[in-house]
Amino acid sequence: MSDADQIQGRNREAQEAVDRASAYEWGFTSDIEQDFAPKGLSEDTVRYISAKKNEPQWMLDWRLKAYRAWLGMEEVSWAKLDIPAIDFQDAYYYAEPRQKPELKSLDELDPEIRRTYEKLGIPIEEQKVLAGVEGARKVAVDAVFDSVSVATTFREELKKAGVIFLSISEAVREHPELVRKYLGSVVPQRDNFFACLNSAVFSDGTFVYIPEGVRCPMELSTYFRINAANTGQFERTLIVADKGSYVSYLEGCTAPMRDENQLHAAVVELVALDDAEIKYSTVQNWYPGDAEGKGGIYNFVTKRGACRGARSKISWTQVETGSAITWKYPSCILQGEESVGEFYSVALTNNRQQADTGTKMIHIGRNSRSTIVSKGISAGRSNNTYRGLVRVLANAEGVRNFTQCDSLLLGDQCGAHTVPYIEVRNPSAQIEHEATTSKISDDQLFYAMSRGLNREDSVALIVNGFAREVLQQLPMEFAVEAQKLLGISLEGSVG
Amino acid sequence: MLRQAAHDGWDLPSSRDEAWRWSDLSALPGIASQRPAGTLPDALPWLECANDGPRLLFVDGALVAGRSRLDGIAIGPVEAEAAGHPLGRLVPGDGWTLRLGRGHAPAAPVQIVHFGTGGANHLAARVALEEDAQASVVETYVGEGWSNRLTDIALAKGARLMLARRTGSAGFVSLTDRASVGEGASLVVANLAAGTADTRLDGLIRLAGEGAYAEAGGALLARGRQRHDVNLVVRHERPGGTSRQVWRSVADDRATCSVAARVEVAPGAQKTDGEQSLKGLLLSRAATINAKPELEIFADDVKCAHGATVGELDRNALFYMASRGISEAEGKALLTRAFVADAIDRIGEEDVRRAFGAHAEQWLGRAHG
Numbered sequence: 001m002s003d004a005d006q007i008q009g010r011n012r013e014a015q016e017a018v019d020r021a022s023a024y025e026w027g028f029t030s031d032i033e034q035d036f037a038p039k040g041l042s043e044d045t046v047r048y049i050s051a052k053k054n055e056p057q058w059m060l061d062w063r064l065k066a067y068r069a070w071l072g073m074e075e076v077s078w079a080k081l082d083i084p085a086i087d088f089q090d091a092y093y094y095a096e097p098r099q100k101p102e103l104k105s106l107d108e109l110d111p112e113i114r115r116t117y118e119k120l121g122i123p124i125e126e127q128k129v130l131a132g133v134e135g136a137r138k139v140a141v142d143a144v145f146d147s148v149s150v151a152t153t154f155r156e157e158l159k160k161a162g163v164i165f166l167s168i169s170e171a172v173r174e175h176p177e178l179v180r181k182y183l184g185s186v187v188p189q190r191d192n193f194f195a196c197l198n199s200a201v202f203s204d205g206t207f208v209y210i211p212e213g214v215r216c217p218m219e220l221s222t223y224f225r226i227n228a229a230n231t232g233q234f235e236r237t238l239i240v241a242d243k244g245s246y247v248s249y250l251e252g253c254t255a256p257m258r259d260e261n262q263l264h265a266a267v268v269e270l271v272a273l274d275d276a277e278i279k280y281s282t283v284q285n286w287y288p289g290d291a292e293g294k295g296g297i298y299n300f301v302t303k304r305g306a307c308r309g310a311r312s313k314i315s316w317t318q319v320e321t322g323s324a325i326t327w328k329y330p331s332c333i334l335q336g337e338e339s340v341g342e343f344y345s346v347a348l349t350n351n352r353q354q355a356d357t358g359t360k361m362i363h364i365g366r367n368s369r370s371t372i373v374s375k376g377i378s379a380g381r382s383n384n385t386y387r388g389l390v391r392v393l394a395n396a397e398g399v400r401n402f403t404q405c406d407s408l409l410l411g412d413q414c415g416a417h418t419v420p421y422i423e424v425r426n427p428s429a430q431i432e433h434e435a436t437t438s439k440i441s442d443d444q445l446f447y448a449m450s451r452g453l454n455r456e457d458s459v460a461l462i463v464n465g466f467a468r469e470v471l472q473q474l475p476m477e478f479a480v481e482a483q484k485l486l487g488i489s490l491e492g493s494v495g
Numbered sequence: 496m497l498r499q500a501a502h503d504g505w506d507l508p509s510s511r512d513e514a515w516r517w518s519d520l521s522a523l524p525g526i527a528s529q530r531p532a533g534t535l536p537d538a539l540p541w542l543e544c545a546n547d548g549p550r551l552l553f554v555d556g557a558l559v560a561g562r563s564r565l566d567g568i569a570i571g572p573v574e575a576e577a578a579g580h581p582l583g584r585l586v587p588g589d590g591w592t593l594r595l596g597r598g599h600a601p602a603a604p605v606q607i608v609h610f611g612t613g614g615a616n617h618l619a620a621r622v623a624l625e626e627d628a629q630a631s632v633v634e635t636y637v638g639e640g641w642s643n644r645l646t647d648i649a650l651a652k653g654a655r656l657m658l659a660r661r662t663g664s665a666g667f668v669s670l671t672d673r674a675s676v677g678e679g680a681s682l683v684v685a686n687l688a689a690g691t692a693d694t695r696l697d698g699l700i701r702l703a704g705e706g707a708y709a710e711a712g713g714a715l716l717a718r719g720r721q722r723h724d725v726n727l728v729v730r731h732e733r734p735g736g737t738s739r740q741v742w743r744s745v746a747d748d749r750a751t752c753s754v755a756a757r758v759e760v761a762p763g764a765q766k767t768d769g770e771q772s773l774k775g776l777l778l779s780r781a782a783t784i785n786a787k788p789e790l791e792i793f794a795d796d797v798k799c800a801h802g803a804t805v806g807e808l809d810r811n812a813l814f815y816m817a818s819r820g821i822s823e824a825e826g827k828a829l830l831t832r833a834f835v836a837d838a839i840d841r842i843g844e845e846d847v848r849r850a851f852g853a854h855a856e857q858w859l860g861r862a863h864g
Contacts, residue, residue, distance in 0.1 A: 394781065412765070415793045420803070431803070431805040433802065437790060
């Protein structure tokens, strides 16, 4: 296929995506027999989950410790979010598909699950590789269907490179020494209410270990998806990049349409040792609820990376268009000398969505640097908050930070807020923060429309331009998907 | 009129409270338990002004009538309330009131000197300007102890008020302001925190009329273990308002300067123009600067921007001056002065600007020897 054909193909896809109805396109439910843990949360639930996964005693003890700590904790209330009371006893904490396959390829998957993935649009690149197209870019997928990893591709090739890419429950069994060493070392159990809950009941997730000096031969990817009604999803991701290694990790999310609000409380921990680099990209497109704010996912995520080694680097890129409520602050603890933290974010809220998201950059190491670029887009009756912290500790010489937070408002019923904290205890630091708030000007719209675009496409074009700095940080496949998402998510918001 | 608040059951906020996360009020009960010495000072820091206006001297929160000139300012119960504010609510309802009728514009500023001799004193104030009235008020805090103030400001259509404050005392000064700015009215609040007192400034400025203007800012100069702490909200309630917040913080030794400033734009307050500039300068290794420039916006046709920087003096500029034969100490002093001047030079009234400039100069002279 020539380049021109490819580009044409992409354009067509983009056009199709824009043409689709404004209703949540991926709101479907697959019917697969599921095994549920009894409803509600107690020590027994925790034991049930642990037993289901054949976990060793230390893992169960760790979970129980978290559960007991969680009982004494309170929900967070400081965010600019209106969170309805959540009944933690009225949810299932564990659900897994009945057939639990050990699969070599996606072909062997339950066709029902397979179709689900197709509807999800598992990337073309991935499909190409499956079809045996030579020279296709490789992406390894660890797909999470509700709570259990059902398929992991490319395992062999990764094994050759020495990369460990497993579901976390497999990792607990196969590499207990690594999991024990790093699990909870970046996000302690008691870090916050939702991280603590996750520590007790996490159902599955991903474990990645890149050995010293290895550049991971492909991009690693996980597709999260919430399927069964009323099962909270508690993913746990742990990525360790040993000295001098590199990994790029993609996380994409969609969830089917449900009326009840669904809770999602994930924890992601990243550890980068000397000279290692982790690039973590997210496109989050969970069901945001309908135009009146009914339904939708509650997304309470704790993501944190520790740049433990000298010259290590952690880069977070996120495109957040989904979820009824987003509470998420991917952060970097910059312990190593000359370590680098980056945060690139596009958060789009429409209708009644609420997002309170941002980052923390904690500078501990000398000459550590960080960059924050946040683009918030509010439409409908939504609220979109950037909340960030840049802290420079007393011994951190020569720190630099640059922060830019821009907000774009579409319509006069929505809100855009910026809450940055700057705390500096070392005079050699150079900290700069800028923020602007704007709307799409009539001139911009007029120009785009005079070139033959309709109003909706013009807005999508301008919004994509606004978010460009962030989108270009995404790996290619994701960038295309993300652009489409921005357009789709804004449908119906332009008068 | 000396007021002694009931010190038990104060319920002072802690750093767990969001609006007080950078504050340290732990010294207050200790200061409040001291006995005021009550001695009157000889020399007072009155400003040299072209015209003499009203002068009020408060010692430990009580008016010294013999050394004051009221000229129409009322002393007694004051309509001011801040029930929800942990320090503001400690102020009982007595103090001074400046009320100007339609179109009144006295040429001379109102000067107020607050002199503390120890212990805690609380005082309320109200400035109410009717349509198109104009006034300037200059407050100076000297002495020691804890001076706690609650000030209510109401500006009717087209009224203009300039309120300038400087703290040069020891102990603790806490100021709580509640202001409402009417249509086309203008409020300028300028602060200079020097001296050795810890300060806490709480402001809520509501732009309640169309096309209102508000400016709140100042210079915070801190050394030793001093703490200056600002928590300011400018709320645009009606369309067409303009606000400016310009803060310059300088922290030396182990001192801490914190500024949390928020611009709020209410639904419907279109054509708002809000700007914040918060800059911090660290002069020593152990000093701390905190900044929180916050925007909360519920309207789409607005222009809101903020900038914040923290750092030390520009090495390139210092090098340049050194290459021109200016000593390091002098170069640092020059740059620091220029940094602080950003905030002080915004004071429109020349007499006041000069006095505040000289006051800052005095502080800076000590910083760079």
